[in-house]
Amino acid sequence: MAPYGPESNNNGTLQIGYSVDDERGSNAASLDPKLPLLQEADLRDKVVLLRVDHNVVKKGKILDQYRIDVTLPTMFNIVQRGGRLIVMTHIGRPFDKKNKSITISSDDSVDAVVAYLQRKLRIKFVVPEFHHSDKDGILDIDTSINWLIHDLRSRKIGGVYLPNTRWFAGEEDKGEKMERFVVQLAGLADVYVNDAFGSWQSHASTYHIAKYLPSFAGLCMQDELSNVKAVLEPKRPFVAIVAGAKYDTKIGPLTEIYKKVDKLILGGVIYNTYLCAKYDISIAGVQESDIDLARGLVELDKKQKKVLDLPLLVESDTLDGRYKNKFRTISIEEFQAGKEYKYIVDVDPASFESGEVRESLSSAKAIFVNAVMGLMPHFWHGTSKMDEVIDRNTGAQKLFGGGDTLQVFKSLHPGLYHEALDSPKYYLFTGGGTVLKVIEEGNPFGLDTVKALINGHKDKL
Numbered sequence: 001m002a003p004y005g006p007e008s009n010n011n012g013t014l015q016i017g018y019s020v021d022d023e024r025g026s027n028a029a030s031l032d033p034k035l036p037l038l039q040e041a042d043l044r045d046k047v048v049l050l051r052v053d054h055n056v057v058k059k060g061k062i063l064d065q066y067r068i069d070v071t072l073p074t075m076f077n078i079v080q081r082g083g084r085l086i087v088m089t090h091i092g093r094p095f096d097k098k099n100k101s102i103t104i105s106s107d108d109s110v111d112a113v114v115a116y117l118q119r120k121l122r123i124k125f126v127v128p129e130f131h132h133s134d135k136d137g138i139l140d141i142d143t144s145i146n147w148l149i150h151d152l153r154s155r156k157i158g159g160v161y162l163p164n165t166r167w168f169a170g171e172e173d174k175g176e177k178m179e180r181f182v183v184q185l186a187g188l189a190d191v192y193v194n195d196a197f198g199s200w201q202s203h204a205s206t207y208h209i210a211k212y213l214p215s216f217a218g219l220c221m222q223d224e225l226s227n228v229k230a231v232l233e234p235k236r237p238f239v240a241i242v243a244g245a246k247y248d249t250k251i252g253p254l255t256e257i258y259k260k261v262d263k264l265i266l267g268g269v270i271y272n273t274y275l276c277a278k279y280d281i282s283i284a285g286v287q288e289s290d291i292d293l294a295r296g297l298v299e300l301d302k303k304q305k306k307v308l309d310l311p312l313l314v315e316s317d318t319l320d321g322r323y324k325n326k327f328r329t330i331s332i333e334e335f336q337a338g339k340e341y342k343y344i345v346d347v348d349p350a351s352f353e354s355g356e357v358r359e360s361l362s363s364a365k366a367i368f369v370n371a372v373m374g375l376m377p378h379f380w381h382g383t384s385k386m387d388e389v390i391d392r393n394t395g396a397q398k399l400f401g402g403g404d405t406l407q408v409f410k411s412l413h414p415g416l417y418h419e420a421l422d423s424p425k426y427y428l429f430t431g432g433g434t435v436l437k438v439i440e441e442g443n444p445f446g447l448d449t450v451k452a453l454i455n456g457h458k459d460k461l
């Protein structure tokens with residue numbers, strides 16, 4: 001086994017990290033042996049197209065840099081081994097599915113990320129500008145980028161950071177626009193590395209590109225894929241807490257997670273929807289079609305009794321603030337069939353101290369959290385209490401996942417969040433949606449973006 005640390009390769013340059021010939025890295029044992037790893041790529045003087053999930057910007061500002069920080073080892077590894085970096089990420093959802101139009105706005109630009117990276121790495125990144133149309137976004141990567149690639153290869157600049165991938169017409173397209181974009185992207189680089197665990201949707205920059213370039217999993221991707229095992233094969237009792245704004249997108253993973261858990265706690269609109277189905281009530285903002293979907297889970301749970309009711313909830317007349325006399329705590333014990341409720345915007349913190357909920361959270365050996373309980377920024381009290389109660393269970397493996405989950409965890413408990421980053425009792429996944437997707441697939445290597453790395457590789461080397 002090669003020593004971990006600096007060593008000399010055949011070119012006489014220093015190499016940090018694993019010797020590629022000898023081992024695949026510390027996580028390799030839990031990774032699919034067919035998954036091509038960054039450590040195995042020949043990077044010397046190669047232009048490397050690196051897809052990351054730096055989707056951390058809201059209204060032009062970085063909310064939490066965690067998703068950027070976890071990709072720094074990959075960037076360092078690439079540059080240190082002689083690769084030249086072209087980085088890309090999506091930010092937000094600038095494509096409007098209804099109107100089929102892309103809105104290009106500084107709110108969703110990569111500029112804040114680039115400024116942060118430059119401060120951290122002291123490397124100059126250049127963001128190229130491309131012509132865009134009013135509705136369709138950027139149709140082509142025009143050849144003006146060749147100058148930049150030239151400067152990149154000759155080391156005049158440290159890296160190129162492409163504009164938001166979702167500003168490109170081809171990113172989410174499935175036809176001609178996608179093909180055109182992917183070929184243009186592939187033309188920029190020699191090697192493709194995917195380090196964007198959180199970006200599980202198969203788009204041009206996360207999936208199709210792997211058909212055209214030798215493709216490898218980055219270091220963050222490898223860590224996430226090996227840690228997700230703790231959710232797939234959890235220690236028991238295993239409690240999952242899942243919340244979200246829409247029931248329909250979570251129904252698939254919820255059904256699968258239900259099979260795996262000993263207890264399930266729901267929050268947000270998902271919980272409201274479940275309550276409507278279970279108690280035959282209506283709650284403002286909950287869609288009838290979603291209630292139909294939730295009935296299946298209610299039926300299933302009549303027998304298995306895994307879903308824990310959070311008994312006290314916060315009802316509010318408005319969504320935009322916490323106004324005196326406009327919100328109140330209600331109890332599910334008082335629910336009457338047919339009754340209509342206003343917005344349910346949070347869980348009353350006392351719910352987490354109530355009998356079965358507290359007991360389950362304090363006796364669990366593994367807890368997975370992909371949840372913000374209340375409507376932020378005003379209704380944070382339920383989430384804050386949830387984090388506290390989970391932390392009190394010092395023996396449990398605590399697995400938090402997802403951009404929103406982590407951002408809110410950090411803003412409510414900054415000290416605890418920083419401890420969690422280094423604590424073996426916590427693991428923070430960059431993508432909550434991806435972890436749910438993995439649970440749905442039953443296998444981390446079943447993710448389309450990972451399959452693309454495995455399948456699309458060999459014939460291109």
Ligand code: 3PG
Binds near residue numbers: 053198199403
């Ligand atoms: C996220 O923030 O959840 C990921 O970056 C994925 O974003 P998406 O759900 O818009 O694809």
Ligand code: MG
Binds near residue numbers: 404
């Ligand atoms: Mg998300």
